[in-house]
Amino acid sequence: MQKIRKISQLFFLLLIVGIPILNLIEIYFINGSFISLTVGDLAISDPLAVFQAIFLSHKIVPLMLISILIPILIVILFGRVWCSYACPYFLMTEFIDKIKLKLNIKSVRNKNINTNKQNIIRYGLLVIGFIVIGILGVPLLYLISPPSVISTQMIMIIKHLTFTSEVIILLLIIIVEIFFIYRFACRYLCPTGTLLSLFQFKNFGLKVEHIGSCSECKACIKECPLMLDPKIDGNSKQCNNCGICVDSCKDNLKQKTLFFKMK
Ligand code: SF4
Numbered sequence: 001m002q003k004i005r006k007i008s009q010l011f012f013l014l015l016i017v018g019i020p021i022l023n024l025i026e027i028y029f030i031n032g033s034f035i036s037l038t039v040g041d042l043a044i045s046d047p048l049a050v051f052q053a054i055f056l057s058h059k060i061v062p063l064m065l066i067s068i069l070i071p072i073l074i075v076i077l078f079g080r081v082w083c084s085y086a087c088p089y090f091l092m093t094e095f096i097d098k099i100k101l102k103l104n105i106k107s108v109r110n111k112n113i114n115t116n117k118q119n120i121i122r123y124g125l126l127v128i129g130f131i132v133i134g135i136l137g138v139p140l141l142y143l144i145s146p147p148s149v150i151s152t153q154m155i156m157i158i159k160h161l162t163f164t165s166e167v168i169i170l171l172l173i174i175i176v177e178i179f180f181i182y183r184f185a186c187r188y189l190c191p192t193g194t195l196l197s198l199f200q201f202k203n204f205g206l207k208v209e210h211i212g213s214c215s216e217c218k219a220c221i222k223e224c225p226l227m228l229d230p231k232i233d234g235n236s237k238q239c240n241n242c243g244i245c246v247d248s249c250k251d252n253l254k255q256k257t258l259f260f261k262m263k
């Protein structure tokens with residue numbers, strides 16, 4: 001499963017780099033960024049960008065709402081696979097983890113993680129962000145969304161050979177991530193992932209499940225990039241269905257123990 005996930009992540013990375021290059025040679029069949037993408041006549045938008053535009057303009061444009069239907073449907077059916085299979089920042093954090101391992105830099109992973117506290121922080125930030133956008137007209141949530149910034153900055157770099165100040169915020173997030181709070185953006189900050197998680201329903205869609213006896217080796221907890229316990233949090237709004245826990249479960253070799261199930 002991890003091979004397929006990696007191929008998918010690389011495909012989306014290729015899209016980020018490839019689209020501005022195609023545009024440079026005047027091919028516009030596919031156009032835009034991960035904020036808003038058009039493929040032929042089909043428009044697909046990041047729900048965060050659309051809700052942000054609504055709060056900024058105080059107007060609802062039906063076409064914009066239609067453009068978020070595909071991403072929302074995918075989340076309802078398959079969970080937040082955007083995060084684990086497509087987001088360039090998630091790929092980057094996995095790469096950073098590998099480098100840290102090679103350099104023997106230990107990640108600080110809090111064992112007694114409280115997922116409720118995480119939810120309060122990330123949903124709180126989302127609400128504050130929308131209030132700030134509505135009152136001050138500052139697109140705050142875009143600025144702290146790593147995939148949005150990476151995608152738009154890639155266009156700036158490739159098309160205009162420059163980048164804008166959003167890169168500084170992204171660098172600050174990466175520094176916090178490396179030295180202070182493990183997977184800081186995905187667990188606490190990123191409004192793109194937080195907004196998408198609103199469409200993950202506890203008893204509907206693709207979920208991590210467990211049955212039978214478990215040898216309690218805790219390999220799944222150690223491997224989970226979001227520090228979840230898959231047996232408890234597999235159907236939570238934090239889980240992004242990466243499947244790393246399922247692949248790490250040694251009990252699965254003997255009998256079906258930890259697996260994905262469509263509810
Ligand atoms: S939470 Fe945000 S940064 Fe993390 S994987 Fe999801 S979209 Fe990317």
Ligand code: SF4
Pocket residue numbers: 208223224225226227228229230233234238239240241242243244245246
């Ligand atoms: S619980 Fe499993 S599927 Fe969910 S984020 Fe953790 S490792 Fe990935």
